[in-house]
Amino acid sequence: ETGVTQTPRHLVMGMTNKKSLKCEQHLGHNAMYWYKQSAKKPLELMFVYSLEERVENNSVPSRFSPECPNSSHLFLHLHTLQPEDSALYLCASSQVSGGAPHEQFFGPGTRLTVL
């Protein structure tokens, strides 16, 4: 595997289900991100992990719970979601060093549908 991978690619869940999205980066990066992409809206940054520590949570509802067990893996745990949470969830990674902005590398996304 190379780059950033995400599983599953598609997920349909009911509002009472609990599911998890998985992201893995094979680039040796030290920062990982979750984004939400909804139709006709800009990408929304949800969470940032740097050196396995959460450094940003952009007012995301508690029904979304991230987990970063190591620098290569990132999870997004989902429970009691709403239909408006249906979107493409994108994971990204980057290398952070000394304040210089580096580009982020994205996975293919998980298309989530909440019924």
Place this chain on the structure above:
Amino acid sequence: GNSVTQMEGPVTLSEEAFLTINCTYTATGYPSLFWYVQYPGEGLQLLLKATKADDKGSNKGFEATYRKETTSFHLEKGSVQVSDSAVYFCALSDEETSGSRLTFGEGTQLTVNP
């Protein structure tokens, strides 16, 4: 705060036409600027970048120049192909030590017809 404004789409062109997608930004400090492309069913891929004023990023025939005086980073290509059909996102990254924050524009859908 930071913001990115992109030309509204969708944009429809014929093959070999000239492409411009406008992008302007508002930022404190000296951000880096990026163009990402998203092909159908895929995640975002970095197309090109520029890290300081007057830098020109280029890749696959696309170009964009970092213009500090007009706070712009317009994307151009001289002759588009059908395979360029995708959504294009302009983004900026501010200088942070704890993760690069990308601020994205809303994206511009490009369709190139044969």
